[in-house]
Amino acid sequence: MHKNFNWVSVVALALVLILSACGSNNETDSESAADKESEKETTWDKINEEGEIVVGTSGTLYPTSYHKEENNELTGYDIEVMREVAKKLDIEVTFEEIGIDGIFAALKSGRIDAAINDIGIKEERKKTYSFSDPYKYSYTTMIVREEDLSGIESIEDVKGKKAGGAANTGYSQLAEHYGAEVVTYGNATNDVYLRDVDNGRTDLIINDYYLQSLALEAMPQFDLTLHPDIKMNPSKQAIMMGKEDQELQKKINEAIAELHEDGTLTEISKKFFNGQDASKKPEGDFEEVNYE
Known part of the structure; x- marks a missing residue:
């Protein structure tokens, strides 16, 4: 073996090559992961x-x-x-x-x-x-019994009343916010909701203006009306x-x-919607109620 052979240099060079190789693999792995993420199917x-x-x-x-x-x-x-x-x-x-x-x-x-x-x-x-x-744009209103407005003069009078509604909706949350007991239904049709207000099982339904007004028009057999003084929360669907x-x-x-x-x-x-354009924002003054 040559007397001047430098083992220290050889070892140092080997370490440099190993570290360089490791660095390259890490970068490649990172780039590969990033590519896979970008290629993930949406x-x-x-x-x-x-x-x-x-x-x-x-x-x-x-x-x-x-x-x-x-x-x-x-x-x-x-x-x-x-x-x-x-x-x-x-x-x-x-x-x-x-x-x-x-x-x-x-x-x-x-x-x-x-x-x-x-x-x-x-x-x-x-x-x-x-x-x-x-x-679609609309606002929130309320169906009540026509003869006495279900004893509701203002939104605060909802407290203690029974409100028909579906689970997980903003309308049910609004009724609960004002102290109503929400009677929840499954995938029920409008006539079920309306009949229960008419017969006194529930007292009110809080929902969208367009949906409420057309439901009442389609089912005149029920003695119900939209509350004349309650218009709230312009909405966007x-x-x-x-x-x-x-x-x-x-x-x-x-x-x-x-x-x-x-x-x-x-x-x-x-x-x-009987000639009404629900794709445009409604005009008028509406009470804003934050219940979230």
Whole structure:
């Protein structure tokens, strides 16, 4: 062996090569993980690939999501809006009928891709879900018995009364906020709610103005009315999606903007809301009640 051979240099060089190799592997692994994350399939990717979006709706909420009596076909303002959105996106839409209390869980689990059922945009909901731009504007009102307004002169008189409602809705939360006892239903139709107020099982229903007024018009057999003095919380209804579905949200928003611009939303609204345009903000003074 050569006398001047430097073992220290050899060992140092070997260590440098080993450390360099380790550094390269770590960088490669990091880049690979980042690439995989960026390539992760989104809800929109799946929808676009399959050519179909699965949308949750109740099918029991007149006139936004219900079945025609003559042929049992699913229709309504929300249903026809969603069909037009799907046309703009060049995809098919399949509706899965679920009670409103189950829609949120179905969206979380991935059973459905989106939901449309007169769902209001709420700050609390936005922590868990994302929403499209509004396709409907309205406000909150109350159905009561016509003969005595169910003993309710102001919203504070709701305390101690029984309010018919569905679980997990802002309307039920509002009733509870004012001290009402909420009598919850499953996926019940409007006539069930109205009959119970009429016969005294419940005293009131807090809900959307358009839905309430049309339900009363469709079922004149009940001695009920909209409360003349209670108008609250202008609302915005939108299509609900998963929290991380920004790409799907963007696509749906583009479609809704086109439907606003070309007058399709107005046309559909007038068909289902007796000539009224629910796609535009209502005028008037409304009491703002924060119950979240």
